[in-house]
Amino acid sequence: MSKAVPLAAAPAAGASLFAHSRLLDSVAAFTHHRDIDALDHSLALSLAELSSAQSVSLVKRAVGGTHVDSIVQCALDEQGHYQLRAIEPHAAEPALERVNRCMEQLEVHTEMIHGMHRLTVPMLRDGRAIGALELDSCMPPATSRPLVDGFARIYSNYTGLLQESERDKLTGLYNRRSLERQLQRLLQQHESTQPPVAEPEPSRPGPSSAGAPQVWLAILDIDHFKHINDTYGHIYGDEVILLLAQQMRACFRRSDVLFRFGGEEFVILFAATDEATVHAVLERFRQRVAEYAFPQVGLVTVSIGYAHVGVHDYPASVLDRADKALYFAKNNGRNSTYGYESLRASGAVGQTMAPGAIDLF
Numbered sequence: 001m002s003k004a005v006p007l008a009a010a011p012a013a014g015a016s017l018f019a020h021s022r023l024l025d026s027v028a029a030f031t032h033h034r035d036i037d038a039l040d041h042s043l044a045l046s047l048a049e050l051s052s053a054q055s056v057s058l059v060k061r062a063v064g065g066t067h068v069d070s071i072v073q074c075a076l077d078e079q080g081h082y083q084l085r086a087i088e089p090h091a092a093e094p095a096l097e098r099v100n101r102c103m104e105q106l107e108v109h110t111e112m113i114h115g116m117h118r119l120t121v122p123m124l125r126d127g128r129a130i131g132a133l134e135l136d137s138c139m140p141p142a143t144s145r146p147l148v149d150g151f152a153r154i155y156s157n158y159t160g161l162l163q164e165s166e167r168d169k170l171t172g173l174y175n176r177r178s179l180e181r182q183l184q185r186l187l188q189q190h191e192s193t194q195p196p197v198a199e200p201e202p203s204r205p206g207p208s209s210a211g212a213p214q215v216w217l218a219i220l221d222i223d224h225f226k227h228i229n230d231t232y233g234h235i236y237g238d239e240v241i242l243l244l245a246q247q248m249r250a251c252f253r254r255s256d257v258l259f260r261f262g263g264e265e266f267v268i269l270f271a272a273t274d275e276a277t278v279h280a281v282l283e284r285f286r287q288r289v290a291e292y293a294f295p296q297v298g299l300v301t302v303s304i305g306y307a308h309v310g311v312h313d314y315p316a317s318v319l320d321r322a323d324k325a326l327y328f329a330k331n332n333g334r335n336s337t338y339g340y341e342s343l344r345a346s347g348a349v350g351q352t353m354a355p356g357a358i359d360l361f
Contacts, residue, residue, distance in 0.1 A: 054136045099134060102120045107122070108145065170241060218270075224334075
C-alpha cells in the first residue's frame, strides 16, 4: 500500500537530491583521473566546493614510508575563488606537527583557528595512515566530518587500486606498464614550466639548449644477477632487488620517477640541464651501490645506460637508445655508466631503431 508524502516535504526532498547529485558528480570527477597529481587536485577542489571551506589540504606520505611526501592545498583567494597550489613539505613543517600527530595516532583532531573549525582526518589503508585531509571551515566538525571521512575512504581505496595496477609488488616502484603515462606527464610538466627548446639538429645529437632542464631516461641492470640467483637462491635475489630499490629512493629526488622494469632491470626518469650533470648523478648512484654490502651476497654492481628524451619522442625509441648505451656498458667491463648521445657522437653505437619496435608491455 502506497504512503502519501506531505507536499511540504517535497522542497526538502528536492534539495536533498540536489546535494546528493553534487556529491556523486564530485566523486565521479575525481575518480576519473588516473594521474595521481590530477586526482589530488580534483579531490581537494571537490571537497572545498562541497563544504564551502576556507581551505582544504591533502597531505600524503611517501609510498611505503612515514615522512610527508606531498601537500596539495585548495584555498579561497581575496576574490572568493578557489586556488590550488602544491606546497613543499619543508615549507609547512610547523603545521605538519599536528598532521603527523593525527597520522601517528590514527585519530581525528579538531580545534578552533581564527574563528574557524579545523578538522584533521587520517586517510587509512591496511591499518596505517597514508596521509590526512585537513578542512578549515565555518561548519562544525560534527557536520563536516561524515563528508571528509567519506572522501578519505574513497581516496584511500581508489589510490590503492591504482597502485596495484601501476606498481611493482616487490619493490613498490612503478612498473613498466606505467612508463608511457609517467613519461608524458614529466614531459608536459617541463614543457609548461620552461621556454620552448629547439629540437637538436641531426648533426649534433642531444639537447641543444644549455641551462633549460631536459628530461632523461636511464636504464640500469644488476651485473651477473643470474649468478646471484644460482648461488644464493631466489630469496636472496629478491632481497638484492628490494634493497637496490631502497638505495634508488634514498639517492634520487622525490621528483624523479623510478621503475622496476622487469627482473633485474630498472628505469629512472628525471630532469637535468645537461649530460654532464646526468652522468654525475648516475655515477654517484653506481658508486653508492658498488660500496654497499648486501646481506649474504656481499658486493653487487650495476651497469647504466641513459639517453635524452625529446618532446616528440616515442617511449620505445628512447628506451632503445638508453638500452644501446646499457649494453655498451655491459660489453665493456660492466659496473659503468654511458650515455647514448656521447657514444653516438664518438661512433661507438649506431642509429636508433624505428619507433615502436620495443614492446612496452
